[in-house]
Amino acid sequence: MELEIKREKLVLRVGTQKYEWHIEPRYWRNPFIYVGILILVPIAVYFLYPQWLPTVIDANLLAAIAIPLGWMTIGTGRMNFGPQFYIGVGGFTAALCSINLGWPPFVTLLMAILAGLIFGLLMSPLSIIAGGLYYTLLTLLFPLVFLEITFIYTDLFKGDTGLFGIAQMVNVGHFTVNQFLICLMSLFMMLLYMFIVDKIMRSKFAASMAAINDDEEVAEAMGVNVKKIKIISFTIPAVMIAVIGWFYAHYYGTFSGVTYLPLAFMVKVLLVSMIGGRVQIYGNVIGGYFIVILELFLSSVLGEYSQVVFPIILLILLLTLPEGLFGLYRKRRYREYLPTLHVRR
Amino acid sequence: MTEILKIDSVSKHFGGLMAINDVSFSIIEGETLGLMGPNGAGKTTLVNMITGKYLADSGNIQFMGHDITRMPAYRRCKLGISRTYQIPRPFPELTALMSVVVSALYGKDRANQSLEDAATEATHYLEFCGLFSKRNVLGKDLTLYELRGLELARALATTPKLIFVDEVMAGLNPDEAYKAVRLLERAKEEFGVTILWIEHVMAALMQAAQRVVVLHYGQKICEGLPQDVANDPYVIECYLGSCHV
Structure with a gap:
């Protein structure tokens, strides 16, 4: 292994492989800086304000939901208004397996993935059959129906109170250290999702998704297997979101439908997506942190008035930033040769 | 003389309307x-049936020997x-290149084709259609003539054997229409494609087509x-009116 600075480049040689990075700031590989800052956040919070660790976990998890949701939106060419349905699927599967069968978190993770896969596959034909507003309304309906089911079958889902006594994800005997470890895990999960979706968005698979997003009929006439792409783009993100449900269940040790299935949670996820950068994956992270921090700040400063001010601020941002917060950055540094994808609907 | 496409007694109806009736x-x-055919004759419906938008x-x-009906x-x-397409349907949020x-x-x-390989190949087709300088312009920002070129580039990039060209001259001025026709001729020469050309502008079709099929009320x-068809009294009657099938 050899490291040298050569013609304003940092050159790393590992065996026969050579990696180069421009050290002039405008050529810096942005994802490296970005990920570096994200890793520093929980460490800084742990040492300076450990009481804010749950807020960082929240932001990471919201972004981790919004990232696959963005993939789902682009790949199906439709806006899914019910991502929390899959959180419910993953969360309840993990909770029920943990409480009733005593299975440890890594086994319940497999079950949550399986449940997400089954429900994702079952729901995926919707993206082919229903379009536009009908699709949106149907996806909006599923979590609400699921919520009703949790009330009807109270014996199983424990209705209002929810399931409790779920095995903890980590337990080292110290609350703050537990929180810190969970925070790192949530960050890892978000970065993993970002890495996966980023790879997909830079692949040739993304070209077909962009075409479907713009005009399905023409895309099919140009040789794109629209149904296959849509089913993949629906099912895999559904599984990814279900895994976040599993995370919530084992993080809090409780899981109830009233927390995750109502519209309020969905609105928060969609805002993360829209404020961050209209389904831009990096924007989702900015959106997640922005929404959570803004909510925390307003509620501590304005108290109950924050419930009015918070939506007003978000509404103003939605109207004034058509490409979200990430759009501000992209516009200044727009230099891609192959364009990135845009979402029309 | 090999038959590339054979249509045998195809019919299509939408509710009570017979759009295509036993056409071969x-x-x-x-x-x-x-x-050819007057408005509403079923030309685009027939193309939609061959390309797979509608099933017969x-x-x-x-x-080419494959049954593609279903x-x-x-x-x-x-x-x-x-x-x-008759009315250009670009991908509005994608650049011409994408x-x-x-x-x-x-x-x-194509085996092992990467995104970069495809971009290189796409550049060739864009250059052929005179759109290289517009490669980074979004579909929604192109002019009608450029959109016609983009549609052709997009169709050629699929490396087709048979292209359906739907009213390529519609909405273009005489100079642009001439250039569009020349482009089609060049595409035929360079890529060896077979063309089925739907057109209202008779003069262009008379020059370019080797044979002509006329549809009216969904029937052939x-x-x-071309000369025989242009002089056919029945065709003239259909175009000028007072013809009922």
């Missing part, structure tokens, strides 16, 4: 076949059927050499 004809490899109610469509549109494209990249990637199956009323 074939296209010879390498020729330019004109498809009855009849049979064969392409085949999905994307598989027909992979076999070598491509099309342009629009063609999609066709190059998904048209005909005439087929033959």
Whole structure:
């Protein structure tokens, strides 16, 4: 292994492989800086304000939901208004397996993935059959129906109170250290999702998704297997979101439908997506942190008035930033040769 | 003289409306076949049936020996059927280059083709259609003439054997229309494609097509050499009125 600075480049040689990075700031590989800052956040919070660790976990998890949701939106060419349905699927599967069968978190993770896969596959034909507003309304309906089911079958889902006594994800005997470890895990999960979706968005698979997003009929006439792409783009993100449900269940040790299935949670996820950068994956992270921090700040400063001010601020941002917060950055540094994808609907 | 496409007694109805009624004809490899007919004759419906947007109610469509009557549109494209649209339908949020990249990637199956390979190939088709300088312009920002070029580039990038060209001259001024016709001729020469050309502008079709098929109220009323078709009293009557099938 050899490291040298050569013609304003940092050159790393590992065996026969050579990696180069421009050290002039405008050529810096942005994802490296970005990920570096994200890793520093929980460490800084742990040492300076450990009481804010749950807020960082929240932001990471919201972004981790919004990232696959963005993939789902682009790949199906439709806006899914019910991502929390899959959180419910993953969360309840993990909770029920943990409480009733005593299975440890890594086994319940497999079950949550399986449940997400089954429900994702079952729901995926919707993206082919229903379009536009009908699709949106149907996806909006599923979590609400699921919520009703949790009330009807109270014996199983424990209705209002929810399931409790779920095995903890980590337990080292110290609350703050537990929180810190969970925070790192949530960050890892978000970065993993970002890495996966980023790879997909830079692949040739993304070209077909962009075409479907713009005009399905023409895309099919140009040789794109629209149904296959849509089913993949629906099912895999559904599984990814279900895994976040599993995370919530084992993080809090409780899981109830009233927390995750109502519209309020969905609105928060969609805002993360829209404020961050209209389904831009990096924007989702900015959106997640922005929404959570803004909510925390307003509620501590304005108290109950924050419930009015918070939506007003978000509404103003939605109207004034058509490409979200990430759009501000992209516009200044727009230099891609192959364009990135845009979402029309 | 090999038949590339054979349409045998195909029919299509929408509710009570018979859009295509028992139409049969074939296209010879390498020729330019004109498809004519007054408005509402069923020309675009027929093209939609061949390209896979609509499935035929009855009849049979064969392409290079394959029965494609019930085949999905994307598989027909992979076999070598491509099309342009009467009203251009670009991918509005994609640049001209990316629009063609999609066709190059998904048209005909190519082994180990990366996104970069497809971009290089797409550049070639854009250059052929005179759109190289517009490669980074979004589809929604192109002019009508440029959109016609983009549609052709996109269709050619799927490496088709047969292209359906739907009213390429509609909305263009005489100079642009001339250039569009020249472009089609060049495409035929360079890529060896067979063309089925739907057109209202008779003069262009008379010059470019080797044979012409005329549709009226969903039925084929005439087929033959352009001059013969133009002088057919029945065709003239249909175009000028007072003809009922």
